Amino acid sequence: MSEIDPQLLKHKYLYVPYSEKIDTMPIGKAVGLYVAQQHRARLTVVTVQKSNAAFHPEFKNLTVVTERSGTVREGGVVIAWCPTMKVMDKISHLAESIVVAVEWPATRLEGWAKLVGAYNVFTRQAMQSGLSEAGTRALNDIIEEGYNGWHDDIARTLALGHLQELRDSGSYDREIVLAFARRAKGEYSIGNLVKILDTLESSSPGSTRSHLDL
Numbered sequence: 001m002s003e004i005d006p007q008l009l010k011h012k013y014l015y016v017p018y019s020e021k022i023d024t025m026p027i028g029k030a031v032g033l034y035v036a037q038q039h040r041a042r043l044t045v046v047t048v049q050k051s052n053a054a055f056h057p058e059f060k061n062l063t064v065v066t067e068r069s070g071t072v073r074e075g076g077v078v079i080a081w082c083p084t085m086k087v088m089d090k091i092s093h094l095a096e097s098i099v100v101a102v103e104w105p106a107t108r109l110e111g112w113a114k115l116v117g118a119y120n121v122f123t124r125q126a127m128q129s130g131l132s133e134a135g136t137r138a139l140n141d142i143i144e145e146g147y148n149g150w151h152d153d154i155a156r157t158l159a160l161g162h163l164q165e166l167r168d169s170g171s172y173d174r175e176i177v178l179a180f181a182r183r184a185k186g187e188y189s190i191g192n193l194v195k196i197l198d199t200l201e202s203s204s205p206g207s208t209r210s211h212l213d214l
Contacts, residue, residue, distance in 0.1 A: 005124060009038055011098075013118035015127065017110070018103040025082075028102030031121055032079035033058060035098060042076035046087050053081060065090060072097070083107060085182060085190075092183065111175030112182075135171055138162050139180045142193075146181070149189035156196055163200050174201070 016028035036043035044063045045053045053059040065072050067086035075096050080087055082104040091099055103109045114129040145159040166172040174197055181193055
C-alpha cells in the first residue's frame with residue numbers, strides 16, 4: 001500500500017487479511033486511522049483484551065471494547081483488532097458503522113469477509129460469497145436443523161444430508177458455512193457443527209475446502 005487507495009472510503013466493510021510474508025498489522029492500523037480521519041468519525045477499537053490496544057500509542061485515547069466487556073456504539077469507524085469470533089460477535093449488530101477487520105493467524109476471517117462483501121485492501125477487490133438463492137436456502141436449512149445446536153443424532157443426520165447435497169453439486173465451502181452459521185449460533189453450537197463438517201470431509205478423498213459458487 002505505497003499509495004492511498006481511494007476505494008477505502010467507499011466501503012462499509014474493509015478486510016485486512018493476515019500474511020506470512022509481510023507484517024500486516026501496521027497496514028491495518030493505518031487503514032483504520034485513515035478512514036476514521038477522512039470520514040471525521042469516532043473510532044473504536046474492539047479486541048480480545050485492552051492490553052492488545054494499549055501496546056499501540058495510536059490507540060491510547062480511543063474507546064476500547066473487549067470480547068468480555070463493553071458495548072460497541074452504533075456509528076463511526078470500528079477496528080476489529082486481531083479479533084476472535086467473540087469479538088466479531090460484538091460488531092455483528094452494527095448497521096451504520098464502518099468496520100475494519102484486521103486479521104491475525106489465530107482467527108481467520110475470510111468466510112466472514114466473503115459473506116459481507118468486504119473490500120480486501122490488498123487485492124483491491126470486494127470479496128464475493130458466490131451464494132445463489134439455492135445455496136442460501138441450503139445454508140438456512142442447515143441452520144434450521146441446528147435449532148438445538150445440532151445436539152442430537154437426527155439434527156446431525158439432517159444437517160449432514162444438506163451438506164452432502166452442497167458437496168455433490170460442487171458448492172461446499174467450509175468457511176462460508178461456518179461464517180453463515182455464526183450469524184445465528186453461539187460457539188458451543190458451532191463446535192457441534194465443526195464435528196459434522198469434519199465427518200463430511202473425512203468421507204471422501206482430497207480437500208473439500210476450496211470455494212466454488214453456491
